[in-house]
């Protein structure tokens with residue numbers, strides 16, 4: 180469903196009760212990109228990624244299609260960058276019951292200072308029930324980038340909110356696909372070098388794979404459905420190659 184005709188911002192349910200909000204951006208010289216946020220619409224709704232600050236009105240409009248914005252309880256994100264949490268304070272103002280949700284490093288290094296309210300900092304493996312959904316946090320320092328990086332897994336739907344992993348370029352991609360996303364994302368990685376060169380990549384990808392995800396909620400490009408464990412393993416091989 181398109182929620183803003185001008186920007187093309189759209190919303191699709193990619194797992195039971197989990198909505199992908201996506202805004203496409205096209206570049207003057209050709210090509211494009213998408214900025215996605217994921218809304219887990221349980222009893223205690225969680226928005227994962229705020230979108231860049233300048234996109235706040237578009238993302239707010241899209242969230243409001245699914246649930247009242249002021250009902251949001253958690254504003255979560257993978258790591259500190261504009262597209263992940265640039266609109267954090269705008270969300271905290273729009274949803275008075277909400278608090279930031281992030282890993283312990285992001286809380287300590289940035290969010291206690293940057294955010295208008297103190298965060299709930301999750302430890303590696305810590306579980307957070309959301310009413311109808313349950314997430315747990317996995318630390319993933321420097322994968323693909325950011326000391327503070329980590330991801331959420333929604334357990335009932337086996338959805339890995341995988342942030343910048345499997346980033347695909349392009350503005351006109353399907354919301355959810357079961358076709359190859361590794362090829363396009365590896366092409367993007369070669370071009371943009373957005374992965375750190377951590378020696379722990381395989382260990383961290385093995386940790387993510389152990390959750391056996393069947394949906395990968397990518398922040399840029401299509402979400403993906405399939406054997407996530409196998410795909411994460413193939414990414415580890417590709418990074419090592």
Ligand SMILES: [Fe+2]
Pocket residue numbers: 258260263324343
């Ligand atoms: Fe990032």
Ligand SMILES: [Fe+2]
Pocket residue numbers: 262263342343398399
């Ligand atoms: Fe991102």
